[in-house]
Amino acid sequence: MNFLKVRSDHRPLQFSASENKFTLAAGSEAEWASEGEFDQKALRKQIEPWLTSLFQSEHLSLLAGSGLTHAVHRLATGEGAAGMGDLKLSTRAAEINSAAKTAAEAAGRQNGNLEDQLRAANELLRGLEILQMGSEAESLRHELQAGMQDFAQSILQSETGIATADQDKREQAFNTLVTFLMSFASRTGVRDRLNIFTTNYDRLIEAGAELAGLHLLDRFLGNLMPILRSSRLDLDMHYNPPGIRGEPRYLEGVARYTKLHGSVDWVQTGKDIRRIGLPFGAESVEPYLQAPGLGGATAHQLMIYPNSAKDRETADYPYVELFRDLAAAVCRPNSTLVTYGYSFGDEHINRVIRDMLTIPSTHLVVISYDDPLGRIMQTYQELGRPSQISLLIGPALADLTTLTERYLPKAAIDKTTFRMSELLKQRMGTEPAAAARPSPAAMADDADDLI
Incomplete structure (x- = not known):
């Protein structure tokens, strides 16, 4: 419908x-x-x-x-592009999924998606670090890094599908x-x-x-x-x-x-956010994160909303x-x-x-x-x-x-088009022979095509 x-x-x-x-x-x-x-x-x-x-x-x-x-x-x-799959977690998975579902329902969505999971997991990670629960925080950080890597891979998969198509x-x-x-x-x-x-x-x-x-x-x-x-x-x-x-x-x-x-090619490096030279349709983002100047960045530093920053001030930026x-x-x-x-x-x-x-x-x-x-x-x-x-x-x-x-409008609304439209209107209105004059329906069609 x-x-x-x-x-x-x-x-x-x-x-x-x-x-x-x-x-x-x-x-x-x-x-x-x-x-x-x-x-x-x-x-x-x-x-x-x-x-x-x-x-x-x-x-x-x-x-x-x-x-x-x-x-x-x-x-x-x-076929359609790759969608956002679920984030595979073992650390506090039930709590993260529950928070993601609550956030999704508040936004009018039926189920939480990967963005909701990432947001809840990042907030939980900051909480674990504040509580100084080092081992649990480290475990969640590694799972988030793997999840971000898989997410970036799914984005590149869609680009690759287009770049390598017939x-x-x-x-x-x-x-x-x-x-x-x-x-x-x-x-x-x-x-x-x-x-x-x-x-x-x-x-x-x-x-x-x-x-x-x-x-x-x-x-x-x-x-x-x-x-x-x-x-x-x-x-x-x-x-x-x-x-x-x-x-x-x-x-x-x-x-x-x-x-x-x-974007999949935005990386947080220290206090700056840089755009790396990631080719369209690349197989993986990992090799391009090893460039000098990125400070050994991992997929966890990719600026994909919500980002993986540790503090609230950086999380709000950019x-x-x-x-x-x-x-x-x-x-x-x-x-x-x-x-x-x-x-x-x-x-x-x-x-x-x-x-x-x-x-x-x-x-x-x-x-x-x-x-x-x-x-x-x-x-x-x-x-x-x-x-x-x-x-x-x-x-x-x-x-x-x-x-x-x-x-959609044609891709060039220029002065030449308008001049041609005005010229055709003048000619249509000054033709002497009624037989040569187009019908009102034809004039409407022509005018519609010129708009």
């Missing part, structure tokens, strides 16, 4: 799909759907112009969840990813930069940005082993047009990038800085936030979104392949601001290939 809410819809429309025909479910009504049935063309007329308008908001942000990795991995390999399928998957990213990033230089946020630990977005020629600006500075800097300067990229001096212009194809939960970037980017007037593949399972992110919607000129667009636990629709009801929320939920709407080919 699919859910759609765009433009002037007062409530989400529920419909089923059969080939190129769609049928509204009982209780759903739409003026543009004749007798409760419509085709792909009618659906595109409802969605594409609306998204094109929203994507040209003064401030635009994209929040990508694990659904993006699964979608690209499925295009490349025919060439034709791999190219198709990356081309779709590039089109997806450029639909957001193709903003004119006079507008605020696109902000990309992700909860994923893999480097799929980075790989797609490299293929697309998209420049990503993040908090890391340096070349050989970049260091995460707290003093985020609003660095940008400009160029000087030929023959013009002193008037630099914004370079197109630039976006600001934030990985809210860290994630508190990254979430502050999210709030500063989206909680602004005339701001649009688009989520793709995000299941609304992280309360700290949901809190920022809730605060964003208190500004009347903001808008939230939720795009998701499915909603198996019902968290998206539950969050939609709890937010209580339907006029500021658009929904595209279901395989007929959010399949990555279908979405990029039919519903």
Whole structure:
């Protein structure tokens, strides 16, 4: 089943799909759907112009969840990416699993996942160290190190699946990813930069940005082993047009990038957090942790949320800085936030979104392949601001290939397109012969294709 809410819809429309025909479910009504049935063309007329308008908001942000990795991995390999397995523990396993389950239920999830287990285990480890229970703390530390190693391996396994897939399928998957990213990033230089946020630990977005020629600006500075800097300067990229001096212009194809939960190639070394040169799709992270300057770091020092730091001050860093970037980017007037593949399972992110919607000129667009636990629709009801929320939920709407080919704006909204549109409108309105003039339906189709 699919859910759609765009433009002037007062409530989400529920419909089923059969080939190129769609049928509204009982209780759903739409003026543009004749007798409760419509085709792909009618659906595109409802969605594409609306998204094109929203994507040209003064401030635009994209929040990508694990659904993006699964979608690209499925295009490349025919199956979903590796998921997060349970953390195998023998030390205080019952207490850790109970705490993880309680935390998951408080966040609206049915069962605790590996992140919940890691968070509870790290807190328990600090408690054991405070109580000076050395042997039990040491045992738990070794189990956590092995668990982090296995978790990092599962992340790299997903990257490897894409990198080693059949060439034709791999190219198709990356081309779709590039089109997806450029639909957001193709903003004119006079507008605020696109902000990309992700909860994923893999480097799929980075790989797609490299293929697309998209420049990503993040908090890391340096070349050989970049260091995460707290003093985020609003660095940008400009160029000087030929023959013009002193008037630099914004370079197109630039976006600001934030990985809210860290990354598989972020390592804590002493007081710094560095990004190591881990190739996309590497078999293991362990060999790349043996480089000089990392101080013999192990998988326990990987900055994967929640991190493995021993003290509370370090545990909050760098994630508190990254979430502050999210709030500063989206909680602004005339701001649009688009989520793709995000299941609304992280309360700290949901809190920022809730605060964003208190500004009347903001808008939230939720795009998701499915909603198996019902968290998206539950969050939609709890937010209580339907006029500021658009929904595209279901395989007929959010399949990555279908979405990029039919519903997302084309990857270049430039002056040439608008000039061509105006020229065609002028010619259509001045043709003398009525027979030569296109029908109103044809003109509507042409105008829709030009938007």
